[in-house]
Amino acid sequence: MFQQVTPVSRVVIRFAGDSGDGMQLAGDRFTAQAALFGNDVSTFPDFPAEIRAPAGTLPGVSAFQVQFADHRVTTPGDAADVLVAMNPAALRVNLPALPHGAQIIADADEFTPRNLVKAGYPAGTDPLTDDSLAAYRLHAVPLTGLTVEALRAFELPRKDAERAKNMFALGLVSWLFHRPTEATVAFLREKFAARPHLAAANVSAFTAGWNFGETTESFAVSHEVPAAPRTPGRHRTITGNRALAYGLIAAADRAGLPLFLGSYPITPASDILHELSRQRHFGVTTFQAEDEIAGIGAALGAAFGGALGVTTTSGPGLALKAETIGLAVSLELPLVIVDVQRGGPSTGLPTKTEQADLFQALYGRNGESPVPVLAASSPGDCFDAAVEAVRIAVTYRTPVVLLSDGYLANGSEPWRVPDLDELPTIDPAFATGPNAIDAAGRPCFQPYLRDPHTLARPWAVPGTPGLEHRVGGLEKADRTGEISYDAANHEHMVRTRRAKVDGIARELPPLTVEDPDGSAEVLVLGWGSTAGPIAAACTEVRAAGGSVARAHLRHLDPLPADLGDLLARYRRVLVPEMNLGQLAQLLRARYPVDIESLTQVRGMPFKVAELRTAIEKVAADV
Incomplete structure (x- = not known):
């Protein structure tokens, strides 16, 4: 059979199905294949908010969109050129955004009368057969049945065999766009290394999907997207949460500090906790607290003890942490607060993205509590933003809020792995001895005697002889750190803390x-x-x-x-x-x-x- 290969410069693919259909895995593996081939990629995982919505219903649809191209791309694309719909609900949810002429690969086996009704289609109608999709290039493929048949020799229960249909779909789409397959085969064998029977079954399903594309007459045209130009160096695809975790590790290394994360799991920030918990060999300690307040309290305690204290959260958790952020402002200790924003208010849209925490980050504390606020701009930039947040926190002895969001956290893009010596050196400059002379002419330690350039106070590790001093949330006297209710001193300290944050602007590079x-x-x-x-x-x-x-x-x-x-x-x-x-x-x-x-x-x-x-x-x- 003759099949035409058409070169194109960019393609957007959207994998969609039930939250249990493995769409995130299929999309992630296709992204890895495209990146390995040399394409530029940008992704958008679109999770349902329900933990486990009823199968086949509209709220349970999970999707993964990827744009890959022979040039630099900065978004996952407005609309899909190819929609892989694993059931009627996936088709119905995604069809309104699909441009006419797009290809639809639908699992025909799932378009049963029962599933169609669950997805909201009128009884007795079927979009695969009633010409309602005439404006699209429809490929009704019995993905489930073909997968089960391909795995018959493995003697798996039918339900287990059906679960591999995402790999069949991935193989078919990989053939359609001439993506390399070796990395996916190696991934499956590693993922199921403890269960070789399942590894072989998933590889067989993936291969069967590829072979179906190669032999069927349904796809008369396949497409090829050439590789994109790439800057020199080592590259990998990376999500925003993982990049941010790596940035924290790298910054702690450049500062010579142990990294302590005090955190409570919350969508979409939890993956930072998960990633850092796997990196203990880099001097990382992770503490999963019982709540948001305990998480930041532990992180601030770690900062008091001379570690790099970090806490991660999303908007609702940032609200709970507000009092302790204010305490960190008063203590003037380095602390990094990562807010991976999501839709609000309250619980809002946990799996959806938003940028609505800016005012909370700037002003969401009692009193005059100035805190530097930074925002990452892409998944890869989360690494650099994390390094910058740590640098500012340590240099200026201040809590810093770093804003990300669900779009960056879960999305991915190619990222050049930096050499460690490319990153700035961060000097914690711990206090080691007296820094002043008292009224009697004796050396003494003044915990609020400031650096004339940064206005940062000394960072004295508890237990250092001669550096004992008082800490707490009550206002402190300038220089001596004694509790003070003096009005003039309070105004001086408030204005000084504001001036310290404002002074950061002096060292920022000119805007590009x-x-x-x-x-x-x-x-x-x-x-x-x-x-x-x-x-x-x-x-x-x-x-x-x-x-x-x-x-x-x-x-x-x-x-x-x-x-x-x-x-x-x-x-x-x-x-x-x-x-x-x-x-x-x-x-x-x-x-x-x-x-x-x-x-x-x-x-x-x-x-x-x-x-x-x-x-x-x-x-x-x-």
Whole structure:
């Protein structure tokens, strides 16, 4: 049979099925295959909020979307070119976002009358046979039956054999796009090394899917996506949570400090705890606390004891940690608080993404409690942001809030593994002896005698002879650290703590502005995970003949010193956010510039097309 191979520059695939159908595994393995081939990749795992919704229902649909290309991609794609639908619910949930002409690979065995009704289709209708999908290229493949037949020789119970249909689907899609298979075969053999029978069965299902694509006449055309250019060095795909965990380990190494994580499991931050718990050989101690308050309390205690204290959470947990963050502000000890944001308020949308914790990170404490706030912009950037958060915390003796979100935490992209000596050295500069002379002319230790440049106080490890001092939440006297209720001293300490955070801006590099022709009158300013969609939208605007500038903020408190001058250079400034305009409100309050806010709170990242439309509309009004 003749089959045509068509080269394409990029493809978006969405695997969708029940939460027990292994869609995350299939998507992750396809991503690994594409990255190994040399494609650039960007992914978006889309989890259901229900722990275990009834099988075949709309709330139980789990999906994994990946874009792979022969060029740099910064998003997982607005819409899928290929949808793999393992049941009617997966088709119904994802069809509204599918463009006409897209390919649908549907498991025909699952489109039974019962499953169709559970998915909300009218009784007696079947989209695979009623021509309602005529606008798409439909491939109704009996994935379940083919998988069971392929594994007949293994004599598995039918239910166990059916569970391998995700590998059959992965093999078919791998054939369709000419992806290498060796890594997946090796992965399956390693994953099921303790159960060789299951390893062989899954490999057989994967191979059967590939062979089905090779021999069937249903797929007359396959596609090939060439490799993308790659910068020199070692690369791997990495999720945001894993990159953040690695960044904390690397920063602790550069500071010569043991890393202590005090944490309570919460979606979508739990994977950081899981990853760090596997890295004890790097001097990492993990403590799974009974609640959020205990987690940060233990981390702050570790910081008091001379370790790098870290706690991880999401929005609801950050609220619970607020009092202890305030205590860390008062103690002026280094502490890193990682907030992997999710949809809120309250329990909200645990498995969906949002950027709505900015105000909480900036202001969510009693009293004047200034805390540096940073945000990562991509899965790989979570590593660099973690290193930067640790550097600031240790150098300035302050708690630091590092913002990520569900989109970054679970998404993945290629990442160049840095050499350790590329990272900044972080000097904890522990106090080792007296630093002042008392009224009697004797050497003494003053715990709030500050570094003249950073305004950081000494970090004295308990038990160091001669460095005994008082700690606690009550206000301390300048220099001596004694409890003080003096009004003038309190104002001095409050203003000094604010000045310490503001002073960080002096060492921040100038903002990077992407303005290729230098003539743009519109600036798109983002923060956090909007970086990828904004970059892609600006590229499309320029490709269509438009002119637009782009800048992105990592540091949200303090804001970069040159931000005001940058904003003043442009006639219009557009700020897209996955909240109701929190950064836009902050900018309007601080700078005499016309700030336009573009917001969404759908639990999903921005689509490139909607950003492009918004940018072009703003540019047309200039």
